[in-house]
Amino acid sequence: MILLDTREFDHPIPLEMATSAFKKLSGDEVIHMIHRREPIPLFEIILKNGGRYHRVMERDNLWHIYITRSSTVVLEHTDV
Template sequence: MPELDVRGLPPPEPFENIMRALQTLPAGEALRVHIHREPYPLYEVLRDNGYRWQTTALANGDFEILITRTA
């Protein structure tokens, strides 16, 4: 499973890097993202484009998001 670490990047770089990585993700595959804040605007874009995601808040304050391409 590919992983993408966008922790510490200023906006809009995390969003742009995530969307770029998702463009090459085959249907049914997942991308694990490490990010330093919960990316609420990303969720709407994921929903509108047929992705599923699961967000986990980590003890250190970071977030891990597992994004799956469904179509």
């Protein structure tokens, strides 16, 4: 699992970090992104480029987003 903790960064740095990591994903790799916002533009990029994601809001202003290209990885069971 690739951890991206982007809580300390302002837009557009978290989006750039996540898209860069997403481009390099292969096989069953998963990105675990921690963000203080729900990154809706990122979700659109992931879906347009053949990826999948699962998001979990731990509490206000703390999101965990799991991203993969794999069709077999079960992201829904990835809990915080």
